[in-house]
Amino acid sequence: MVFSLFNLGMILLLQSGHAQRHTIDIPPPFNASLAVYQDFQSFSIEFSFFPDYAGNQSNPNTFSKNLLENFKNVTGVYPKIRVGGTSQYVITMQDALVGAASYIYVNRDHADYFPEQEEAVKLIFEHPTDDQPIQINYGPAYFESYHTLGNVKFFHGLNLNQNHSIQQLTEAATVSCTNIGSHLELYELGNEWNFAHQNYRPGNYSMDDYVHEWNYKSAAVVAAVQKACPGKFPGFMAPSFVLLDFITSNGWTADGLYQLGYDRNNLTKILSFHNYMGVNSPPNPPVDLDLQRTLMNHTSIVENLAPQIQRAQNLAYLGLPFTLGETNSIANQGITGETSVFGDALWLVDFSLWAAANNIRRLHFHQGLDYRYDSWQPILSKGQAPTTRPPYYGQIMVASVLGKTQDTRIVNIPLSGDTEATYGIYNGNKVSKVVALNLRERNATSKENRPSQQFKFHVPGQHRANIERLTAPGSDSATGVTFGGISYDYARNNGLPVIVDGRKETLDVEDEVLSVDVPDSSAVLISFV
Incomplete structure (x- = not known):
């Protein structure tokens, strides 16, 4: 009974x-945890679409500025913005994943700087409906966008892919330092090169080759920038690898990278790695990328971040902050109905707090025009009006958790x-x-x-x-x-x-x-x- x-x-x-x-x-x-940075909630904006988010000096995007200002009002500081991503050099990746899912890009060239170009940016798409362009040409007017969002600090992406002339790389670096000025905090030389190299370098290109190339080109950037902008060199966020269990990295590891002598000149100021919960594989996402199973699931978050937390511990001897310089829910720009809805905001809160509790120092949530995991749509595009999306509210909640105290x-x-x-x-x-x-x-x-x-x-x-x-x-x-x-x-x-x-x-x-x-x-x- x-x-x-x-x-x-x-x-x-x-x-x-x-x-x-x-x-x-x-x-x-x-x-x-350690005391959490007040700019823990930060952003990464796709290089090709940065002018859409920021506007220019004659037509600034006040919507984006207001959304960033909200963070300052809550935490006392602006988020930091990394300007980079795939379109930083428009990488090519094929058959990059283990299993049926694929992190696929068509063959593309890269982002090039042209000093005589009047337009801020020219985007060339293979198909009008593509998420990203196959070629990006940008000119001096591009840099107006760095002066429209308030006192925001930027990490500016440089194109490691350029291999025909070191001059084009150094020119892009010097024009950025002279035009971005005090808003420039760090450079980033290359994006996800641990598997992007396979489409731009010979088949026998190794991690050792990458170390020599990065060391050589970073030294060239330093010399050029210090000549054009005398004073202390800002430094780099690096290595910007994406090392996830579901992506084949061809044996490249963070530990092995530094054992080979990567960044012998100690130019790196912030460690940056990329992280996603899964990959949207066109034309249909994998069936296991379910909102409840993948995102609204604390165990899924713990398992996903475990390799990053271990990596941070392994690299602690470097004495550098460990950050996720590009992250979001589902790679390949998200999934409509899963990453564009409120469940994604709840995921973002849990993901962020778990990362902070385990001493990942900053999260740069990746954004791009019309992306399906965006925190906001900055302009009218493809029939989508400007709007604030659910993930933004998750970020504001995390910022409110931190508040204005520094401890x-x-x-x-x-x-x-x-x-x-x-x-x-x-x-x-x-x-x-x-x-x-x-x-x-x-x-x-x-x-x-x-x-x-x-x-x-x-x-x-x-x-x-x-x-x-x-x-x-x-x-x-x-x-x-x-x-x-x-x-x-x-x-x-x-x-x-x-x-x-x-x-x-x-x-x-x-x-x-x-x-x-x-x-x-x-x-x-x-x-x-």
Whole structure:
């Protein structure tokens, strides 16, 4: 009889859409990360589309500027922007993946600088519907875009592929230093060369050959830049490899690279590697790239980032910050309906906080015009109007976790489920915030009551908390997203914050426990006061 009553109670509890759990202890501060950079949430913008995002001096893109300004208002600093990517030299990659999926690009040339060109950029597409051009020609006007977004610092990409003349490379480097000026923080020489080389160099080209080429060309860049722009050379972000289990790297490794004498002159200031959760293989994405299985799944995130975390530990002897200089959800520009919806925003929060808790120092989320994982669409293109997309709200939530303090440290609170994640945020040795994510997929069209999970946190010494929710009608929603009741939609006020739900939510701590309900497909930031 007792067993039957227990079952009946559980049935009633589940029907109410409210699942309870035991009290959760937050790990002590000595388990937390290093202090997280305030510009931890940063961006990478595809070289070919940077003028679309930034505009020029006569027609700046105020929408993009407003969205970046929002980060400064939350954290006190602007995000950093890496300008580069495939179109940095428009790489060619074929049969790069293990298995059925493919990270495929058609044969392409590269991005070349032409000092006499009047247009900022000329993009040549093989097919009008292609995501990326096959050739990019840019001129002096291109660099106006570096002066339209406020006091943002940039990492500028250089074309390692150019092999017919060192002069074209050094000219591109010097014109960037003279035109970008104080906004230039670092250079990047080459993009994903660990497998891009196979289409631009002889078949026997080795990692040792790459080391010699990079060392030679980086020295040439330094000499040219110091002559044109006297003073301390900015340095490089490097090596910008993408070393993922599902991509064949031909045996190239980060450890092996440095053992061969890469960057003997210590020009690198930031370690940069690229990361994605999977690859959209045209014409149809792999069936296993499911929103719940791949993105809204804490275990999937942990497994995906494990090699990067190990790599960071292996390279710690270099004494350089380890960053993901290009990252996002699904490579090959994402998947409509999976990376363009609210579930991707929830993934971004969990992915970011797990990375921060494991001392990955900065994340540059990759953007490109009409890409399907963008945080925002900067201009009207291919019938798509300017708009703020769900991933942006995830980034704003992460920025709000960090705030304006410079001693924020993050610790993961281990849970057993794939569809839940929690994090404690320390300032000094005191818990200041907690994040809880309910990653259970919930479609906007569902007619049933929205279930929720109750999280109970043991927080001795705390009395009350403010609650800010990241929410949308469902995990499949592309619109209607808010964080803390605020919308950043283009249509409302050009990306500036607009309060759409002014109700303030606070919760009291009772008997050292704070209890909060988190509906399926949503997240909450708890800030103690």
